[in-house]
Amino acid sequence: MLGRLSLIALVALVLAACSQAPAAPPTEVPAAEAPAAEAPTEAPAASNLRKVTLAMSYIPNVQFAPYYVAAAKGYFAEAGLEVSFDYNFENDVVQRVAGWPESQVEFATASGTSTLLARQQGIPVITVMTLYQEFPIVFFAKAATGLKSADDLRGQTVGIPGNFGESLYGLLALRYANNLDESAFTVQEIGFTQAQAVLEDQVPVAIGYAMNEPVILREQGEEVDVLRVADVYNLAANGIIVSERLVAEEPELVRSFITASVRGLRDTLDNPDEAFELSLSFIPEATLGDPTLQRQVLQETLPYWYSEKTTSEGLGYSDAELWRATEQFMRDAGLLAGSVDVDAALTNEFIK
Numbered sequence: 001m002l003g004r005l006s007l008i009a010l011v012a013l014v015l016a017a018c019s020q021a022p023a024a025p026p027t028e029v030p031a032a033e034a035p036a037a038e039a040p041t042e043a044p045a046a047s048n049l050r051k052v053t054l055a056m057s058y059i060p061n062v063q064f065a066p067y068y069v070a071a072a073k074g075y076f077a078e079a080g081l082e083v084s085f086d087y088n089f090e091n092d093v094v095q096r097v098a099g100w101p102e103s104q105v106e107f108a109t110a111s112g113t114s115t116l117l118a119r120q121q122g123i124p125v126i127t128v129m130t131l132y133q134e135f136p137i138v139f140f141a142k143a144a145t146g147l148k149s150a151d152d153l154r155g156q157t158v159g160i161p162g163n164f165g166e167s168l169y170g171l172l173a174l175r176y177a178n179n180l181d182e183s184a185f186t187v188q189e190i191g192f193t194q195a196q197a198v199l200e201d202q203v204p205v206a207i208g209y210a211m212n213e214p215v216i217l218r219e220q221g222e223e224v225d226v227l228r229v230a231d232v233y234n235l236a237a238n239g240i241i242v243s244e245r246l247v248a249e250e251p252e253l254v255r256s257f258i259t260a261s262v263r264g265l266r267d268t269l270d271n272p273d274e275a276f277e278l279s280l281s282f283i284p285e286a287t288l289g290d291p292t293l294q295r296q297v298l299q300e301t302l303p304y305w306y307s308e309k310t311t312s313e314g315l316g317y318s319d320a321e322l323w324r325a326t327e328q329f330m331r332d333a334g335l336l337a338g339s340v341d342v343d344a345a346l347t348n349e350f351i352k
Helices: 002-017 062-072 091-098 111-119 165-178 196-197 213-219 229-235 244-251 251-270 272-280 292-303 308-313 320-332
Strands: 050-056 083-088 107-111 125-130 139-141 157-162 186-189 203-207 225-229 237-244
Touching: 002 196, 050 091, 050 251, 062 083, 062 251, 062 272, 062 292, 091 107, 091 111, 091 125, 091 237, 111 125, 111 237, 111 320, 125 186, 125 244, 125 251, 139 165, 139 196, 139 213, 139 229, 139 308, 157 165, 157 196, 165 203, 165 320, 196 203, 196 213, 203 213, 213 225, 213 292, 225 229, 237 244, 237 251, 244 251, 251 272, 251 292, 272 292
Parallel strands: 050 083, 050 107, 157 186, 157 203
Antiparallel strands: 107 237, 125 237, 139 203, 139 225
């Protein structure tokens, strides 16, 4: 029944997936997980830089801070690259990066779920770096609701932006992991009004991004309970994708870009205040909104960018075991019509 959702999910994925950032209380990054920033060396002359495009799956936003930092601190330039940030939607960026070199889009941000969907449809893209180590979707409610576990959702009404994208995947994953059928709780489409809907008691529970809606509510003085999908059934989340052709024909270009991006990520984790200030020059004021709120959004995003695996394997690591669990869930939920070769869908070759 859900197989028809795969195309819808691919088209709308970023509207739900990358529009905000994930939640957890503000966390300082241990030194072992966030090495000190490296001082940039003299960059090559601009005329000698290779121009490449990074297609972003959303509008300018602090969630892209590691890439902004890599640009602002000259890491891309040191790698011989001049990176153009191009903002779009996830279905578009997947298609465009797959169309390299004709599309002139070398790199794009997209989720692991998008990569799996694309590969099943014969679109030859591959994830070469994972930014979000944990799936950022959460169920959230006012503390008075008493949302502590999946069982607390029984009999409730849960607001969802729509039946598409990462919010839908989070909903299905929670049901999948807890053997909950559709009768366990009511799902109501509310558009992208989740924080307001919960604040005004239009719905007791809603689905959103950990670093977005719960942060908004807390900033308004509301105590919030959060149920993280990652704690129930983690899914492969956002990272950098490229075409198989680019990997085959220009592996050093991929390596240079990922190396610079990981440096930006390290610096962001090590010094989020600096990263936020550097990001402001890439985000129009009209898009930024409340700077104080957005600084908190970045802070609460940080824990999603590292994990125990990145401590041992390196920042940007793509966990094949997690991807296999994601692929299994997507098949069982009818989001994939058949199996996808996970080992061909990702590589850690370029983060080493």
